[in-house]
Amino acid sequence: ATALDVERIRKDFPILHTQVHGKPLVYLDNGATTQKPQVVIDAEANYYETYNSNVHRGVHHLSQVATNAYEQARHIVAGFINAAHSHEIIFTKGTTDGINLVANAMSRRFLKPGDSVIISAMEHHSNIVPWQIACEDTGATLKVIPINELGELQMDAFEALLDDSVKIVAVTYVSNTMGTINPVEDIIKLAHARNIPVLLDAAQAIQHISIDVQALKPDFLAFSGHKIYGPTGTGVLYGTTEWLNKLPPYQGGGDMIKTVTFAKTTYNELPYKFEAGTPNIAGAIALGTAIEYLQQVGLDKIQQWEEELLAYALQELRTIEGIRFIGDAAHRSGAISFLVHNIHPFDMGELLDQQGIAVRTGHHCTEPLMDQFQIPGTVRASLSFYNTKEEVDKLVAGIKRATSMLL
Numbered sequence: 001a002t003a004l005d006v007e008r009i010r011k012d013f014p015i016l017h018t019q020v021h022g023k024p025l026v027y028l029d030n031g032a033t034t035q036k037p038q039v040v041i042d043a044e045a046n047y048y049e050t051y052n053s054n055v056h057r058g059v060h061h062l063s064q065v066a067t068n069a070y071e072q073a074r075h076i077v078a079g080f081i082n083a084a085h086s087h088e089i090i091f092t093k094g095t096t097d098g099i100n101l102v103a104n105a106m107s108r109r110f111l112k113p114g115d116s117v118i119i120s121a122m123e124h125h126s127n128i129v130p131w132q133i134a135c136e137d138t139g140a141t142l143k144v145i146p147i148n149e150l151g152e153l154q155m156d157a158f159e160a161l162l163d164d165s166v167k168i169v170a171v172t173y174v175s176n177t178m179g180t181i182n183p184v185e186d187i188i189k190l191a192h193a194r195n196i197p198v199l200l201d202a203a204q205a206i207q208h209i210s211i212d213v214q215a216l217k218p219d220f221l222a223f224s225g226h227k228i229y230g231p232t233g234t235g236v237l238y239g240t241t242e243w244l245n246k247l248p249p250y251q252g253g254g255d256m257i258k259t260v261t262f263a264k265t266t267y268n269e270l271p272y273k274f275e276a277g278t279p280n281i282a283g284a285i286a287l288g289t290a291i292e293y294l295q296q297v298g299l300d301k302i303q304q305w306e307e308e309l310l311a312y313a314l315q316e317l318r319t320i321e322g323i324r325f326i327g328d329a330a331h332r333s334g335a336i337s338f339l340v341h342n343i344h345p346f347d348m349g350e351l352l353d354q355q356g357i358a359v360r361t362g363h364h365c366t367e368p369l370m371d372q373f374q375i376p377g378t379v380r381a382s383l384s385f386y387n388t389k390e391e392v393d394k395l396v397a398g399i400k401r402a403t404s405m406l407l
C-alpha cells in the first residue's frame with residue numbers, strides 16, 4: 001500500500017489545528033477518545049438539519065429517510081467486521097454498555113453457583129465489574145488469567161483455568177494501558193474446544209486492527225464509536241445469531257417488542273430485541289460515516305503507518321534516561337505506558353499539558369494492573385494515524401524538559 005499522506009489527513013480533523021496554552025495541540029490521548037473528521041461532524045449536523053425524525057415506525061417521508069440511514073449504518077458496521085448478518089450488529093452506548101448487556105444476560109440465564117467466568121489481569125474496569133456483579137448475583141466465580149512482566153497473557157495458565165465450570169471467557173483484544181495485542185485466535189480456539197463462548201472487548205483493537213468475525217469467530221465483540229472516530233454515546237455489540245437468540249432482552253420498552261398485552265409480551269426479532277427505546281440515531285449514522293471514512297483512507301495504510309509510528313515512538317522514548325515502560329509486549333498497538341524515574345505520572349502529565357501535549361495519566365481504569373506493577377498509575381501516550389513523527393519528537397522533548405524541571 002502507498003504511504004499515508006498524514007499532512008493531508010490532518011486537514012480532515014479541525015481540532016488538530018487548535019492551540020492549547022498558546023501552543024499547537026499535540027493530541028496523544030487517542031486511547032481515551034479519538035478526534036473526529038469533519039465528515040463525521042457534518043453527518044450528525046446534517047441529520048438534525050435535514051431529516052431528523054424517529055425511526056422504524058413512522059410512515060412519513062422523514063421517518064423513512066432516517067430509518068434507511070440508521071439501517072444503512074448497521075449494514076456498514078456489519079461489512080466492516082464482516083458479520084454474516086446485519087442483525088448481528090446491536091447499536092449500544094459503547095463498549096461498557098455492550099459488555100453489561102452480555103454479563104447481565106449471562107447472570108440471568110446461564111450462570112449458577114459453581115460456574116466460573118474467565119477474564120484477564122489486564123482488563124479495563126468495564127470488563128471486570130460487570131462480571132463481578134454477575135458472579136456476585138449468581139454465586140459463580142471470577143477467574144483471572146495472569147500476565148507476565150512484559151504485560152503478556154500467560155497462556156499456559158489460561159489453559160489450566162479452562163474446565164467444565166467455565167461458562168464464558170471475556171478478554172480484551174488490545175490492552176488500553178499497555179498496548180498488548182492478545183492472542184485472541186488461540187484464546188477462542190481453546191475456549192471453543194470446550195464449547196465455551198468468548199466475548200472480545202475490542203475497544204482498543206477496532207481502530208487499529210482489521211477484524212473479520214467470521215474468521216476470528218468470537219461469540220461476542222464489543223467496541224465504542226468514540227474510539228473509532230465516531231461520536232460518544234455510540235458503540236456496537238456484535239453477537240452470533242445463535243447467541244443473540246439465546247440471550248434474554250436487556251432492556252424493555254418500545255421497538256424491542258412484537259406485541260404487548262398486560263398478560264404477555266412477545267419480543268421483536270434481532271437486532272431490535274436489544275434496541276429498546278429511541279436509539280442514538282444521529283450517533284449511529286455518524287459512526288457509519290466514520291467507518292466509511294476509514295475505509296476510504298485505507299485500513300491497510302492506517303495499520304502500516306501506525307505500526308511505523310509506534311516503532312518510532314518506542315525507539316525515541318527509549319533514549320530517555322530513567323524511563324520505565326509498563327508493558328513491553330512483542331505484539332502491541334496504540335498505547336505506550338511509562339514512568340520516568342520516580343516522577344508521579346500526574347506531575348509529568350501536567351507539565352506536558354502546559355506544552356500543549358495531551359496524554360493520559362492515572363490507572364486508566366485498570367487498577368488491578370497498576371496493583372500488579374505496584375505503581376499508582378502511568379503516563380500513557382496513545383497514537384492514531386493522524387499523529388506524526390514530529391509530534392513524537394515533541395513528546396520526547398517535552399518529557400526530557402519536564403524531567404529536568406522535576407528532578
Ligand SMILES: Cc1ncc(COP(=O)(O)O)c(CNc2co[nH]c2=O)c1O
Binds near residue numbers: 031032033177201
Ligand atoms: C479496553 C477498553 N474496554 C472498555 C472501555 C470502555 O469504553 P467506553 O464504554 O467507551 O467508556 C475502554 C475505554 N478506555 C478508556 C477510556 O478513557 N481512557 C481509556 O483508556 C477500553 O479502553
